Every structure is written in structure tokens, then in C-alpha cells.
Amino acid sequence: MSTAWLARFITMSGTRQLLGSYTLGSMANAMPQALGAQALDRTHRVIACCGDGGLMMLMGGLRTAVTYRLPATFVVFDNGRLGMVKLEQEQGGLPEFGTVLDNPDLAAVASAMGLHARRVEDPAQLDEAAAWALSLSEPVLLDVVTNPDEVAVPPKPTVSQGWGFAIAKTKEAFESARAAGSPTRVRRAPDHVGSPADRPVSPRRGRPRGPSARDARPPRWPRGRPPAREPPRRPARA
Numbered sequence: 001m002s003t004a005w006l007a008r009f010i011t012m013s014g015t016r017q018l019l020g021s022y023t024l025g026s027m028a029n030a031m032p033q034a035l036g037a038q039a040l041d042r043t044h045r046v047i048a049c050c051g052d053g054g055l056m057m058l059m060g061g062l063r064t065a066v067t068y069r070l071p072a073t074f075v076v077f078d079n080g081r082l083g084m085v086k087l088e089q090e091q092g093g094l095p096e097f098g099t100v101l102d103n104p105d106l107a108a109v110a111s112a113m114g115l116h117a118r119r120v121e122d123p124a125q126l127d128e129a130a131a132w133a134l135s136l137s138e139p140v141l142l143d144v145v146t147n148p149d150e151v152a153v154p155p156k157p158t159v160s161q162g163w164g165f166a167i168a169k170t171k172e173a174f175e176s177a178r179a180a181g182s183p184t185r186v187r188r189a190p191d192h193v194g195s196p197a198d199r200p201v202s203p204r205r206g207r208p209r210g211p212s213a214r215d216a217r218p219p220r221w222p223r224g225r226p227p228a229r230e231p232p233r234r235p236a237r238a
Helices: 002-009 030-040 052-057 061-067 083-091 106-112 123-134 159-180
Strands: 047-051 073-078 116-120 140-145
Touching: 002 047, 030 047, 030 052, 030 061, 030 073, 047 052, 052 073, 073 106, 073 123, 083 159, 106 116, 106 140, 116 123, 123 140
Parallel strands: 047 073, 073 140, 116 140
Antiparallel strands: none
């Protein structure tokens, strides 16, 4: 998901170059590509725009930047989701499922691994945090908390995509309302297994409770068919 935001809002001009997987759809490629590019040329600033799901897959790579003293900057889009998977599900009319991430404090983890790190939760602090990160000549990580419901609209959205998104959001609203309501009732089998006369009487209808339809079922014959019944005789005419 971070690739979509990067390609839309950051202009490649002058000596800037953009590296990514794009139509290959690779996940967790931002940090390894940044490490390789920074190891190739230490004179240029390398900034990796990482998704939180991808960074969690290859968390150990952060220590590689510390070990080889690679002055790369890692900006994490921390929305607690597999953002692109979530968007593709909702685009197809499916409610979000299995995309929520249980992230730790990524800035604290990066600090424990030897990087300079800072967590940004307020948008007003982002400019100052970015300036601080770019002023360092050592590996640094910015854990930027973002909104998981922010939608990256395609450049040319279609009617089918909008319709699927509307259906998915409607289903999600119903599921949220159901989860916030009363718990689902579980039906129990009747405690009285005796005859209908022994069952408790319903106060509303005044008749025994329980599966009375079972008593009205015809008996099952173990083998073959039930015996044939004689046809009714007509009364003789006078």
C-alpha cells in the first residue's frame, strides 16, 4: 500500500530515482532493496517507504543496516493492516477478513536493534520528525501511524470497483453492528425427555413445550414396506 502513496505524492525529478516491484506485486521488498542500493552507493540518501506488514516479515534486516553501517532511512506506514489485500477484498465486494496486524511498537523494536527511531502519532509532528531523520547519517526508522480506512483510489476507478466497495462496506457495517449487539442465543435440548404430559406447559399457548412433532411421526419399519392396508368398503345401496 505504501507503494501507491509513494508513486502518487512524491515527484521524481532531478537526480531522484524510484525503485519498486510494482506489477510484480512483491511484498516486503522495500527494506531489502534499500539495503542493497545503500550498500552500492553510500553517498546518496536512500529512503525506504515500508508497509508495516512487509517490515514485520523481514524485521531482522534492520540489524543488517546497523551491522554494515548503512545510512538508510526507513519510513513505516503503520496502519495495522495488510492494506493492499484489504483494498482488493473490498473492491471485489468482500468484507475485510484476515488483514488486521498485531504490531508491536516498531520504533521501540528498532531502537532495541541499534537504529535511531521515533514514533509519530500526531500529523503535526511529521515534518519535524522527517527533518530529524534526514539529518542523521546513520540508519534511522520512523514509525508513522496512519489511518487504516484511508482509501487509495485507483487513477481510473470503474463502476464495478465502486459498486464492490459499497457492498463490502455495507457488509462490514452489518458485521460491526452484530458484534456490538447481544450475543447469539444458543438453543438447548429440552430437559424433559418423558411423555408430553410430563413436559412443562407453555404459558402462552397452554400446551406442552418440546418437540411435539416427533410424537406425530409415523413409526419406521425396520425392513421392507409397511403392511398393505385394506381399501375402505363402500356401504351397500338399498
